[in-house]
Amino acid sequence: MNFIKKNLISILICIFEMVVGVLLLVDPVMFTSGIIMGGGIVLIVLGVLFIMKYFRAEPAVAAKEQTLVKGLALIIGGIFFVMNASWFLTLFPLLSILYGAVILLVGLSKIQAAVDLIRVKHEQWFWNAISAVITLICAAIILAKPFASTAVLWIFTGIVLIVEAGFDIVTIFLTNYTLKESKVETKAKKDEDDWQQYLY
Numbered sequence: 424m425n426f427i428k429k430n431l432i433s434i435l436i437c438i439f440e441m442v443v444g445v446l447l448l449v450d451p452v453m454f455t456s457g458i459i460m461g462g463g464i465v466l467i468v469l470g471v472l473f474i475m476k477y478f479r480a481e482p483a484v485a486a487k488e489q490t491l492v493k494g495l496a497l498i499i500g501g502i503f504f505v506m507n508a509s510w511f512l513t514l515f516p517l518l519s520i521l522y523g524a525v526i527l528l529v530g531l532s533k534i535q536a537a538v539d540l541i542r543v544k545h546e547q548w549f550w551n552a553i554s555a556v557i558t559l560i561c562a563a564i565i566l567a568k569p570f571a572s573t574a575v576l577w578i579f580t581g582i583v584l585i586v587e588a589g590f591d592i593v594t595i596f597l598t599n600y601t602l603k604e605s606k607v608e609t610k611a612k613k614d615e616d617d618w619q620q621y622l623y
Contacts, residue, residue: 430595437588437595444584451577455515456508463504470497516568519576523565526587530558540598550594558587 446454473494477485485491504511533555540548561583570576 433595434592437592440584440588444581444588447577447581447584451574451581452512455512459508459511460505463501463506463508466497466501466504468501470494470499470501473497516576519565519580520568522580523562526558526583527562527566530555530562533558545598547598550597554587554590554594557590561587 443454471494473490477488477490477494480488480490533551537548537551537555540551565576565580565583568576570579
């Protein structure tokens with residue numbers, strides 16, 4: 424239970440990535456359109472809340488916070504998202520490049536995680552190293568854009584999300600399980616040393 428609580432955010436992120444990957448494989452256009460329209464609706468709701476906050480606040484405070492103009496801007500942006508979801512789909516290749524850059528940074532962070540484990544002599548450091556290599560290879564492929572169409576790029580991105588998230592979950596469990604075993608062995612060794620010292 425403590426392990427789940429400690430790694431809950433990381434596990435949820437991995438599960439979210441897997442769900443997104445599956446949805447991209449099933450119907451990338453519909454899923455992406457839904458995300459864009461959902462984002463637009465969220466902006467509209469936030470805009471309405473900002474405007475309500477403006478009229479509820481004292482005039483001097485409201486003038487200083489400028490929540491009215493912020494609310495109107497959010498509503499306009501939200502309407503634009505909802506009404507022009509198909510326009511954003513044409514920007515998907517650009518978004519994929521940004522995604523490639525992000526997972527490149529993630530891969531680099533995994534390299535440091537592997538090196539950190541090596542420095543503390545953790546036995547399962549190679550899982551992080553393998554995960555880092557996979558992530559860097561996927562990032563390089565996405566950034567190189569060797570795809571015949573956007574549809575193929577969508578499929579590859581979905582597969583990358585599923586594979587990377589699955590491997591990350593395995594790495595989290597194996598690394599923490601080994602760390603727990605190591606702590607148990609260390610405690611047992613300490614108890615044995617203390618007992619021998621007591622005897623002699």
